[in-house]
Amino acid sequence: MGRVQDKVVFITGAARGQGRAHAVRLASEGADIIAVDLCADIPTNGYPLATEEDLDETVREVEKLGRRIVARTADVRDSAALKAAVAEGVAELGRLDAVVAQAGIAPLGPQQTAQAFIDAITVDFNGVVHAVEAALPHLPDGASIVATGSIAALIPASVDNPANGPGGLGYSFAKRQVASFVHDLATVLLPRRIRVNAVHPTNVNTGMLNCDLMYRSFRPDLENPTREDALTSFPATTGFGIPYVEPENIADMVLFLVSDESKYVSGMQMRVDAGGYVKKRPQLPTF
Ligand SMILES: NC(=O)c1ccc[n+]([C@@H]2O[C@H](COP(=O)([O-])OP(=O)(O)OC[C@H]3O[C@@H](n4cnc5c(N)ncnc54)[C@H](O)[C@@H]3O)[C@@H](O)[C@H]2O)c1
Structure with a gap:
């Protein structure tokens, strides 16, 4: 028996990077x-x-x-x-147990316009809400989001700084909303024992990190x-002095949460x- 044997998991952004790693790790279990x-x-x-x-x-x-x-x-x-x-x-696989x-x-990029701010928010935050909205009618009690x-x-200021322009501000805004959304959605879903958690990665060795845009952001x-x-x-992003983690390291956490x-x-x-x-914010966390 695998750790998520016969569960059905809906994953957005699954073509490459972390999304693919989650699909493969969950399937392997x-x-x-x-x-x-x-x-x-x-x-x-x-x-x-992705293509x-x-x-x-x-x-x-x-x-x-x-x-x-x-797919x-x-x-x-x-x-x-x-x-x-x-x-x-769900029609083909028969059920739905989790959403990632x-x-x-x-x-x-500092040259970006307000459109980058909006795009970051509509993909990185609205996209999360839409995924939950699509899944919720199919999820049984005890499911995982x-x-x-x-x-x-x-x-603060890790991505929302002037070097990253309006898109950096939009990215950070969206990700803060994801953190808040998860907290409040978990509250709303308590009666159904549907658990809702966020995973917050550091640098991950994927296409998002390995691009000229990101090299410019870091240098x-x-x-x-x-x-x-x-x-x-x-390595300045991490406490262990490593440059990044691998997508499979994030998949390990996702597997546990599913x-x-x-x-x-x-x-x-x-x-x-x-x-x-903990390196950057040595005080107790807000959440
Ligand atoms: N790579 C990092 O350093 C890093 C760090 C922290 C958080 N994250 C987050 O991890 C998640 C996964 O990113 P990744 O590192 O695998 O990068 P990635 O660019 O390799 O993967 C992102 C995937 O999302 C897909 N995607 C983008 N916009 C979409 C849309 N509108 N609709 C459907 N699919 C869309 C892309 O095609 C791609 O397959 C993202 O939410 C990212 O913000 C990444």
Whole structure:
């Protein structure tokens, strides 16, 4: 028996990065997956997002583990599209036990306009609400809802600083709202014992971190910084002095939160940050 044997989990942003890692880790522990991803770029977001081929690869990796997956191209900003994807997934897989709302963008850069601010919020916050909205009618009592925030939600000025422009402010705003939303949604769902938790990663070794935009964010002193240049600054985010964690390290936390091992864990802000928060904010947390 796997740790999430025969559970069905709905994951947004599942084509690559952390979303794919969650799909594969959960499948390796017995889950079936409903996967959605935009599989297209967003104009204000200055690095490429996932492709149809990436989503196909997630499908292949889950099926290789002997589990089922229903994959759809959908934008988390489109509530109707998410509802349709979840309904189709539930019709095929028979149930829904958990949601991992984690699709995201980071449209950073000082040259950006207010549109980047809005896009960060509509994807990174509204997208989480839409995923929950789509899933809720299908979730039984005792289900699990997981939303991905960021250490940006908890450490002021880590992303919302002038070097990152309006998109950085939007990203941090959205992630703070995710933290608040999880707290209050957990309260609302107490009578049904549906637990709701946020995962707040530090730097993660994915496409979001490995792009010119992010290298510039970490090395604003250089005009065209490379990954090698950024690698000297990445470790400042963590407490352990490592540059980043791997998507699989975040998947370990998601697996715990989806599994029954966390059946009495709700309303938590779970940092997977190699000690970055306690290094930067040595006082007691607000949440
Ligand atoms: N990588 C990091 O350093 C880091 C740090 C903290 C938090 N996070 C958060 O982790 C989550 C996952 O990001 P990642 O690191 O895997 O990056 P990623 O860019 O590799 O993956 C994000 C995925 O979301 C998808 N996506 C983007 N906009 C979408 C939309 N509108 N509708 C549907 N899908 C959409 C992308 O196509 C992509 O597959 C995000 O919420 C991100 O903010 C990442």
